[in-house]
Structures are given as structure tokens and as C-alpha cells.
Amino acid sequence: MGLRLDQRLFSKVTVVFAALVLSLFNRVLVSTTGSTFNDAVHITAIVGESVVFNCQVEFPAEHPVPYVLQWEKKGLDIPIFIWYDNYPTHSGSGYEGRVSRVSQDSPYGLASLNLTNIQESDQGWYACKVVFLNRSPTNKNGTWFNLDVHAPPKFVTTPGEVQYINVGDSIILNCQAEGTPTPEIVWFKDATDVQPTTTVGIFNDGTELRISNIRTEDIGDYTCIARNGEGQISHTARVLIAGGAVIMSPPTNQTKLEGEKVEFLCGAKAMPGNVTVRWSRDGAFVKSISSLETRVTIKKDGSMVINPVSADDSGQYLCEVSNGIGDPQSASAYLNVEYPAKVTFTPTVQYLPFRLAGVVQCYIKANPPLQYVTWTKDKRLLEPYQQKDVVIMNNGSLLFTRVNQNHQGRYTCTPYNAQGTQGSSGQMEVLVRKPPTFTVEPENMYQRKISESVEMHCDAQEAEGTQKPKIQWQRRDGAPLPKGRHSIHGGNITIENLRKTDFGYYHCVASNEVATIVTTTHLVVEGTQPHAPYNVSANASETTVTLQWLPGYSGGPDYKQDYTIWYKEPGMADWSTIPVTPSGSTQVTINRLTPDTTYEFQVVGKNALGDGMLSKVISIRTLAAVPLTVAKKTSPAPPVTELPPPPSDDVVDYSDLILPTESSGATMYPPVFRPKGPKPGPPRNVTIAEVKNGFVISWQAPLERAHLVRYYVINYKTDGVWRTLNKAQIRAEDTHYLVKSLVGGRTYYFRVVAYSLKSFENSEEIKFPVPARVKHKAITAGVVGGLLFFVVAIILSVCAVKICNKRKRRKHEKAYNMVACRITDARNGGQIPGTSQVPLKKLADTRTYRDYRLELS
DSSP states (O other): OHHHHHHHHHHHHHHHHHHHHHHHHHHHOOOOOOOOSTTOEEEEEETTOOEEEOOOOOOGGGOOOOEEEEEEETTOSSOSEEEETTSOOEEOTTOTTTEEEOOTTSSSOTTOEEEOSOOGGGOEEEEEEEEETTSOOOTTSOEEEEEEEEEEEEEEEOOOSEEEEOTTOOEEEEOEEEEESOOEEEEEETTEEOOOOSSEEEETTTTEEEEOSOOGGGOEEEEEEEEETTEEEEEEEEEEEOEEEEEEEOOOOEEEETTOOEEEOOEEEEESOOOEEEEEETTEEGGGOTTTTTTEEEOTTSOEEESSOOGGGOEEEEEEEEOSSSSOEEEEEEEEEEEEEEEEEOOSEEEEETTSOEEEOOEEEEESOOOEEEEEETTEEEOGGGSTTEEEOTTSOEEESSOOGGGOEEEEEEEEBTTBBOOOOOOEEEEEEOOOEEEEOOOSEEEEETTOOEEEOOEEEOOTTSOOOEEEEEETTOOOOOTTTEEEETTEEEEOSOOGGGOEEEEEEEEOSSEEEEEEEEEEEESSOOOOOEEEEEEEOSSOEEEEEEOOOOSSTTOOOEEEEEEEOTTOSOOEEEEOSSTTOSEEEEOSOOTTOEEEEEEEEEETTEEEEEOOOEEEEOOOOOOGGGOOOOOOOOOOOOSSOOGGGOOOOOTTEEEEBOTTSOBOOOGGGOSSOOOOOOOEEEEEEEETTEEEEEEEOOSSSGGGOOEEEEEEESSSSOEEOOSSOEETTOOEEEEOOOOTTOEEEEEEEEEOSSOEEEOOOEEEEOOTHHHHHHHHHHHHHHHHHHHHHHHHHHHHHHHHHHHHHHHHHHHHHHHHHHHHHHHTTOOOTTOOOOOOOOOTTSOOHHHHHHHHO
């Protein structure tokens, strides 16, 4: 309590003392400063240091007397320091704790002031004033001081440490600093000072470095240096070309057992590195799939974990990475979840048609595929192979080729695959009942003219103890019935305002829980343009293609049909046309074609009413030209047939067919009624990966009907129509294809087509952006190839010189031997016939006759 009172009293005394001194100074109204600005003392200090303003005190008659010391700063109304003996000192605002009177035993004057922790704001003029109380003022007491505060540079604005920029863009690097004296700003690039050019400039007293139309050579480290007499500081900004995210660790196909854990990798790099990873299945984000959301985790490194996996998790998973620059890059992998075979549904009742074929179904799901199914009837093991008229189908269901009353009973099925079984079905009550029968059937053929109407009749009756059959009308080719122009009353169908497209075969289908019965009629619409030719096939030679086809419906017996061939090269916009002669011919040869070139062909019919419909496009490649010197007998190319041939024009009597019915009452159609079958399943998990010598496209065989695949074809496109990648058909057992070169920086789309004998099925499309570095790789390969060619050329030149020298030496040796023989004959007194003696001369290799005598001896 006493301490608190003392502090309050001290503060009050200080305020009173300061007021007293100021009042005294105002009363005296004289300046005790004896010096002028010209006589001022100049002091230089650095921020953070300390300084002493040396001010002497000269007493009157050299006798110490009481005095008041005051320090003022020019521009401030209140002194920064006031001292009087035995009174509290006063420190001005901003100077608290930094100003003090020097000790009396110091070498400085008694009025000297110590200023510590100097700040840039301390710079300015200071005055020392000494006032003697009750004495006349003296002009000798007091001094002016000029304090010049120096500060090393300090950055106030700097560019980011990393700057991402696209080629061709512009950038401004801003670097500002403060200090005393004012700092100088200089710029360096990779330790070399920046020289202004047409695209690089330094502006605003060096604080801004501007680069326009960024090029690859502008990439690097840019350093801003701020310097003055007190020091220098630097800041570096790295300018980099921005790049999109690239997948470094793509996911791979995996097979897991149900209940296990699976992890798909998707590691990516990017510049900048703010990579986001998105996983999806069938276009849906995995976290939004209700069956997955509680079991899927996406890790920080981009990988996806599903724990545990279930049977329904099988499918294609797509990883998409992006950093906001360019198009996202993606990679996919297939998850194959294996599990023991299991029964998915058990109908309580199934029906078999008496004295007809019927099926008792076992609804099964299995991966790996089903191996076999065991059946029980009335709790006893059923051996179908030991019974007449009973067969186990490939899907595990029981087929009864001729049903009788003994086949009635309680059945169960138990499926098995390589992983075993998950148990048997429940009991299914199988009842034998008579199938429905037609009471009214349509005529075999209805022949009408265009714009007329037709009514086709049909009715059926159920057997005792069964439901009344439901009657439906369908087109055999699977096309929908004419919308708005047909009506069904009872079992009869009426089609009004007939058109050309109404031509074809129609089914009357009567079905109930026991069986489905079908009867067929043919509707012929006369007075139309021809229907499209079909079953177009082709044979090719080097410069010709021979086409054959089957005629479509001519439009009626009163119309004659002529044909025109349309053809072009793939990718071309305009078609060329050739009329077929003689009139009505269904075969033609097109000449003057380019060897080793793919052509597309279509056939169109024409009658008196106009042009008909075009056939399907067929592609065939002419044979490569063979030089005459090595010409061999070449077999013509195998015929190429359009896929699939239209079944609507086949003339087959399908009347009074009986088909089995599923437990739900739905009809089970055999393949003969499928409009385009049988189709293989789609190829799966198409991927593309870069390898040492190109790119490998891989896929998996279809999960369904893989045995139907005869060969594969790979289609690709960049921005337009689909084109065929492979030159020859890819065998069914091959599931990869090597592409030796793709254009760097371009985005391709690929799909794999599986062909059966009569149909085909496409895989999903995949998108593949080729890395731009492939261009540099090709350039590097060209440079290396050039160097290798240069080295080989030098080696061949050296070898050629050595061979020539060796031949020359052999020629000289032969000449020397002849000369030696002549000399020997001359010494023996002889002379070579037909020659004359000549003086010996020094030979080309500087050896003389004496040398040869020594060698011969």
C-alpha cells in the first residue's frame, strides 16, 4: 500500500517539476544556446546502436551552482529530456528508457545525453540547453547536434519464392526495400546480372523486373539485391513453367477374395504440386456410392483402399488427377472380386409345360465362373445324366426336353465354382401344367400398298388351372412398333398409314406362367423405294475390288431395281459413285484403285420411285504392289462381310413355336429370335502404357461369352472419325498390341472391338494424352541416330582405304615378280619374247633391283 502511494506521489512530483521548469524557461525567455546551425556537431549512427551528445557546462566564475538541463528535438513541442538535481527526470514520448544523463565521472560534459537503441525516427536536430537558477544566462552553455541515422536495407515487398507461369505469358517481379541511405535495387538471373532486352526490362527505380512472352530460356532463379552503405540483403524467386499433374504410379488390375482388403495406387506429380485425386466407378464418385462409402478410403498419397471388398465391388475404377492446369490425367484398373458360387433368388413355384420343353431355373451368381450345379428332387440327389429327357444347362438350370407328370416335385440346386459354394437354394415347387394354345393365328403373309392399313389377327386360350395368356405383338428384328400408327385390341393389331419401314416379320406372342407360344407372319409393303442391300462382301487385288451383295426388297413385283456403288477412303468427306452394269446385277468390280489403301463401300438400290436405303459400310484394303522381278502368285484377300447380316430378310417359317417361360412369366427367347446375335461380351479393362519401344495397349477378354470372340480390332481417333489401328486381325488369344509411335502432346481415344462370326461388341473408350516429352525423345533419337551414322561412315571409309591399299600393294608385288623374272632371263642370256631390254629404274616403293636380288636369294 505504501509503495503504491510513493509511485503516485513520484508521478505527481515529476509532472509538477516539468511544469515548473517550462514555466521558468518561458519566464526567462532567453536562449542559452550559444552555438548556431553552422557550428553544430554532426553525428552519424546506425539503427540499434547508441550515441552520446557531448554537451559542456561552464559555471559562472567557475563555481558550480544549481542548474536545469533540457534537451530538445527540433519539430517537437515538448523536450525529450529534462533534468534537475534531486528531482525526477522527464523523458519525452518515444524516448522513455532510451535517454539518460551521462555519469559525472565520464569524460563527457556534465550536460551530455546518452541515446540508446537508435531508431530511424531519431534522425534530426537536437539542442542542449543549460539554465542556471537565479543567475544571469550565459551564451556559452548549449550546443546544436545533427543526428544522421543510417539503416541497412530491409525488404518491404518481395515476390513469391516460386512463380509458376505458362510459356508465352508475362510476369512482374516486385522487390522494394527501405533503409538509410535509400537502398539501390539490382537484379540477377542465375548469378548473372539481368541485361534488359526486348522482352526483359527493369522499371520503377529497379523495383520491378518485367518479363513478357515467357520462353523456356527465361526459366531460372531471379535474385533481387537491395544494398546501401550499411549492408545488403537478397531475395530469390524461382520462375518455373507450370505443368499439369502426371500419374507416376498408375493403378493395376487386381483380383481379391470377398472379404479381403484391396489398395489401388495413384501416385502423381505436378508443378505446382497441389494435386487433387478423384476416384470413380462407372462415372460416379466412390464416396457417393452407397454400397462403398463406409468401406472406401482415399489416402493422402492418392491411393484408394476398399476394406473389405464385396462381390458387388467388381468393376472398373478410374483415378483422375489434376492441379488445375490443363486437362486432368486419368488411369483405370479393374477389380475382380472372387467368391464362392451362390444362389441369388429362389422362386417358390416354377411351371413346366406338359409334353413340351421346359426349364427349372437356378438363379446363380459366381466368380470365378460356375463349374457345376447339383440338384435334388424331393430331397434325393438328382442325376440328370442318368435320366432321359433331362439336361443341366451351362447356366446350371435344368432343361426337360419333354415334360411329363413325373417331373413334378420339390427341387433344390447347389452351385459350385473354383472357390466352392455358399450353400443351396431353398425348395422350389415345380408344377406340370398344359401350355396355352392359339385359337386364332395370323395369315402367313399380309400384302398391302404404301399408305394403306393392315389388321393382323391373333388369339390364344389357357389350359385348365392356369392363367389366361397375355398376347403381345413384336417385330422380329427388335425394332419398336410404329408409334402413333398402331393399336392392339384383344389379340389383333392394326397398323395404319403403312410406310416402307413397316416391312418385315411380326410375332404374335402369347404367354402365361406355364409357357410362351409364338406365331409369325410376314408384312409386305408395296410401292416403296428399294430396301437396303445386305450381306455385302468384297475381294481385293492390288488395284481392284469386287463387290457382291444380296438384293433388298425391290418395292413390289411391279418395280425393277438397279444399283449404285458409293466408295471413298476413310476420313474423306466426299463419296464417289459408280452405276452397276448390266442393270439388276448384284456384282461389280471397281478398277483403278490405289494399292495398299483402305476403301469404304456402300451399295444403294433404285427403282422407279427413287433411291432406296444404303447398305451398311464395308471396309477393305487393296493389296500392296509387288515388284515384277519377285512377283509371286497371290491369293485374293478373303471376303469381308458386313456384320451382322440383317435377319429381317431371311425367309424362314417360324409359325407355331413354343418357348419356355421363366418363373416370373417372362419369355426365354432362344438365339434364333435375337436380332443381331450372338454377340460377344465387351472387352474389359483397356489400358495403355508407355514402354521402351513405344506404347502397349492391353485389355482383358470379355467376362460374358468370351468363347464367341474370333478376333479383335483396335479403333482410335484424335478429333474426328474412328480409324482402325491394327493392320491385321488380332487373334482371340492375344490381349495386347504394340504401337511403336504416337505424336507427343496429342490426346488419343482408343477402344477395342471384339468380333464373333456374326456380330461385335465395343469396349469402353479410354482417353490417353501422350506426354509432350515424347517429342524430345524422338529428337534425341534422331541426334543419336545421326551420330551413329557418322561413326559408321568413318569406319566404312577407313575400311575402304585399307582395302584399296591392299589391292594396290598386291598389284605392285605382281609387277615386281615379273621384273625379277626378266632380269634372271637376261642374266642367262635370254630375252622374253615380245619384249625389249630396258634399263632398271627405281620402283614406286623406293626399293632397287639390288634389294630384290637379296630377297630372291
